[in-house]
Amino acid sequence: MTTAPTHVIDNIGVLVTNDPSLGEGPLGIVKNASLVLDNTSDAVIAVGPAGAVADDRTDANGACVLPGFVDSHTHLVFAGDRAEEFTARMTGQPYDGGGIRVTTDATRSATTDELHRLVRLRLAEAHRAGTTTIEIKSGYGLNIEDEARSLQVAEAYTTETTFLGAHLLPNEFAGRSGDYIDLVCKEMLEASAPHAKWVDAFCEVGAFDEDECRAVLDAGREAGLGLRLHGNQLGEGPGVQLAVECGCASVDHCTHLTDADIEALAGSDTVATLLPAADFSTKQPYIDARRLIDAGATVAIASNCNPGSSYTTSMSFCIAIAVREMNMTIDEAIQAVTIGGAEALRRDDIGRLAPGMAAHAIVLDAPSYHHLAYRPGVPLIAKTFGPLGGFES
Numbered sequence: 595m596t597t598a599p600t601h602v603i604d605n606i607g608v609l610v611t612n613d614p615s616l617g618e619g620p621l622g623i624v625k626n627a628s629l630v631l632d633n634t635s636d637a638v639i640a641v642g643p644a645g646a647v648a649d650d651r652t653d654a655n656g657a658c659v660l661p662g663f664v665d666s667h668t669h670l671v672f673a674g675d676r677a678e679e680f681t682a683r684m685t686g687q688p689y690d691g692g693g694i695r696v697t698t699d700a701t702r703s704a705t706t707d708e709l710h711r712l713v714r715l716r717l718a719e720a721h722r723a724g725t726t727t728i729e730i731k732s733g734y735g736l737n738i739e740d741e742a743r744s745l746q747v748a749e750a751y752t753t754e755t756t757f758l759g760a761h762l763l764p765n766e767f768a769g770r771s772g773d774y775i776d777l778v779c780k781e782m783l784e785a786s787a788p789h790a791k792w793v794d795a796f797c798e799v800g801a802f803d804e805d806e807c808r809a810v811l812d813a814g815r816e817a818g819l820g821l822r823l824h825g826n827q828l829g830e831g832p833g834v835q836l837a838v839e840c841g842c843a844s845v846d847h848c849t850h851l852t853d854a855d856i857e858a859l860a861g862s863d864t865v866a867t868l869l870p871a872a873d874f875s876t877k878q879p880y881i882d883a884r885r886l887i888d889a890g891a892t893v894a895i896a897s898n899c900n901p902g903s904s905y906t907t908s909m910s911f912c913i914a915i916a917v918r919e920m921n922m923t924i925d926e927a928i929q930a931v932t933i934g935g936a937e938a939l940r941r942d943d944i945g946r947l948a949p950g951m952a953a954h955a956i957v958l959d960a961p962s963y964h965h966l967a968y969r970p971g972v973p974l975i976a977k978t979f980g981p982l983g984g985f986e987s
């Protein structure tokens with residue numbers, strides 16, 4: 595099968611470009627539009643009125659088209675699931691199944707072929723749901739070999755790979771947190787860095803403290819990696835301030851923020867990445883995103899897909915929660931899952947549909963993007979243009 599060099603998505607009722615110079619408002623809305631894509635370079639060629647001609651054509655029939663979702667926070671490389679733990683949590687039953695350590699055991703035991711198979715299934719699911727760029731972390735290997743192996747699996751599918759050796763203290767290091775962080779910063783980083791673009795750490799009571807996370811970020815920077823951090827998920831803490839101080843591209847979770855945290859984020863170029871599906875699945879309170887947005891901070895929304903606290907790849911589900919529970923307007927939520935995610939990954943080639951940008955677009959089975967929040971749980975993604983697809987079999 596040969597692929598036509600150019601493709602037009604025609605008869606678009608509402609096109610979200612995210613480029614205010616191309617259309618109305620911050621979303622750069624163009625009505626009755628066409629979008630011409632170059633299949634060879636995978637780039638947008640033109641945004642214009644309906645009726646543009648190209649070698650191949652998709653008729654949007656008046657539906658809405660928007661940039662592909664940028665999911666800037668996932669933990670896709672894992673084996674097993676933790677449905678029993680989730681079920682117990684939902685009914686308030688005590689359950690000590692071992693948490694992240696259950697996933698670590700299952701991931702270490704899985705063959706590499708099995709990890710590839712599982713990641714491909716999750717990517718196909720994400721692609722069907724409109725995701726065209728995805729970040730994937732390690733963090734269930736927690737030893738030199740299995741952290742490097744997880745990243746080798748991830749890098750087969752995305753350039754946005756993140757070394758998260760400092761996810762949780764593995765059982766074999768109980769009571770020896772300092773020794774583990776030493777291993778993470780030296781041999782584990784050395785084995786993982788060739789397969790990673792980013793380094794990340796979990797700054798939280800019960801995971802790692804401020805000094806331990808700073809050591810990991812410093813070592814990662816030294817190894818040439820970009821910086822990200824998990825922080826302020828379960829309570830207020832030093833995560834956000836540390837991320838800003840270290841110049842992290844993003845600090846993720848941000849469920850519990852002080853006014854000083856918000857001020858620090860607003861005065862920095864560190865993106866606040868919110869993970870509404872994690873707060874949903876752990877019965878955490880939702881952050882009031884209005885505080886961040888009104889202060890001038892940049893906000894992204896990501897799925898945090900992982901088997902313990904957020905087993906979803908659906909960015910539409912995250913949009914619906916953000917609008918219903920986090921005081922975001924639908925327009926803001928759409929920006930957060932597209933250009934917000936791009937900024938969290940320091941990417942300027944994705945998240946917008948303008949000439950020269952990546953040809954990553956979603957055709958909705960709906961006349962407007964409002965339906966993504968208005969019709970929660972309904973699969974409204976009719977077609978996804980862009981990478982991460984083709985792994986269904």
Ligand SMILES: [Zn+2]
Binds near residue numbers: 667669824898
């Ligand atoms: Zn996470």
